[in-house]
Amino acid sequence: MTEPFDDQYWMEQALVYAKQAEQLDEIPVGAIIVKNNQLISAGYNRSITDNDPSAHAEMIAVREAGKVLNNYRLIDCTLYVTLEPCSMCAGLLVHSRIKRLVFGAADAKTGSAGSIMNLLQEPRLNHQVEITGGVLETQCAETISSFFKRRRAQIKAAKLAARNLNND
Secondary structure, eight states: OOOOHHHHHHHHHHHHHHHHHHHHSSSSEEEEEEEEEEEEEEOOOHHHHHOTTTTTHHHHHHHHHHHHHHHHHOEEEEEEEEEOHHHHHHHHHHTTTSSSEEEEOOOTTTTTTTOOBBBBGOSSOOOOOOEETTTTHHHHEEEEEEHHHHHHHHHHHHHHHHHHHHHH
């Protein structure tokens, strides 16, 4: 029997997908869904590329998993994502009946798995999701922070270039 992979292994796989988002100049978030120690689906942010505000990594991975499993309920599945889900994605996880969420970096602005709210374990909802946060947190946080640092530098350089062009 094959040894089960651990949370760190699967988060490393999610980081691979985050890099794919970054190559598209999207916010580098990657997500995968695992069931019975097997990769079922994957996704990465595509909101800008697809002109779709719902095209978050989690949304894409969940949609694909539903197709693969031929079921809109993702029973006994675990979602690994490099950034704590927002409220839209947290709601999706509740509705899809994901068993477990494992995330890398917390999101102090929109995190809905404990940072600003915990929608995934809201007792008034009909399903609660098990949560494990902080897996490969440093690598996941660095992937996002370096992306935004580079983006801010690009914006600053563009403003400076425009200013210099106007002064000539």
